[in-house]
Amino acid sequence: MGYNWHWGIYFDKIKGGEETYLSWLITGFGWTVAISLCSWIIALVLGGLIGTVRTTPRRWAVRLGDAWVELFRNIPLLVQFFLWFFVVPELLPEKLSLWVKQEMPAKEFITATVCLGLFTSARIAEQVRAGILSLPRGQRLAGLAMGFTLPQTYRYVLLPMACRIILPPLTSEFMNVFKNSSVAFAIGVLELTFQARQMQEDSEQGIETYLAVTVLYFICAFVANRMMVWIENRTRVPGYITAAK
């Protein structure tokens, strides 16, 4: 066990630089939160849309939604990151491709956000679909019998119920986004995991480094969880049993 403990490492200066290791960690934390929140918004909008479409009577739309979900669920997230970063720019028209490769600002951040957003959207779509299908058939029929059009039935009858029912699984999905954002290190986003590897190599104080990063991930998961539980409690459908936490 030849390990030299050095708990003051966070306030030491990095090798050949003026910053402290703490500033690396803070930068990493910032990027992790930024990627997670931005891709969460993309995922909610797209996932809600696709999940809803998959319960409509439009056959072709359902197929398209199914294909979307299967595509994003059956390829490892890390491979998806590589596809978005290395492959997609090659498939674009020549001028756009060059711009993306050479001039696009915050290229890593945008790629990571889009990738994680679409990946998560497939999982949310699955939950939204399950939520809508869990409603009794009578609700849809009642809506239509009242003279609502199909979009109105969704807008006023099905979605308000379904959204509240799927909040618990959405909570764990929201926590997953933070965990999954760690994979973005592979394309060079300066998020927490990237900083952890960098700081470990630079300072050779692996345990202290990983401990700090792990605690920061914990904080993300904890805050995400509390936020969702708070929303859950305020929007609970009276009479429905939801797991008390």
Add this chain to the structure above:
Amino acid sequence: MGPFDYTVLVPSLPFLWTGLQFSVHLTLIAMSGGIVLGTLLALARLSGPKPLSTASAMYVDLMRSIPLVMVILWFFLVIPLIIGKPVGAEYSAIITFTAFEAAYYSEIMRAGIQSVSKGQAMAGYALGMTYGQNMRLVVLPQAFRNMLPVLLTQTIILFQDTSLVYAIGAKDLLKAADIAGKNYNRPVEMYLFSAVIYFVICFSLSALVKRLQKRYAVLR
């Protein structure tokens, strides 16, 4: 970079094959080890003495709230410190995935054990079975059967997650594609090809699980 050139795929196939073999081995070992360990964790949590039950719950919650990449990095750092000599990325990956997946399998097995109706266990005790016999002969077989689709789905997720050993440089399918792509200067084709392989494997497995689910549902 010019247009796509898929001829580079042929000479790199043997190399990718060794990578895929490692991914599959890692998945199978982590699955078997993870299910055994996970079942023990679930039993400890449900019917162990208080300290053991708390420890098991803490282990499972800890593993489930840290990103897998960080767990991989942790083990790669800590294992050599504990045993006092460096281990290869491959061995480190096997230990990590077994320990990590045990937490997820344990939650599945816990739900499975709880899904077996109480009367079954009581009937076992009434017949004079010990706790061990009761679990082995009555409760666990039913729990396994109920949870088989979920266990298999988790294994598909595990197979996808094995690509994350990239973080410590173990040579799995993705890493092999990465290296081949650099050697032939054709990363685009290689990444696409590895994505196709992952997709075909995971898609057919999940289709299989769906069929199994229909056939093996316990009649109630």
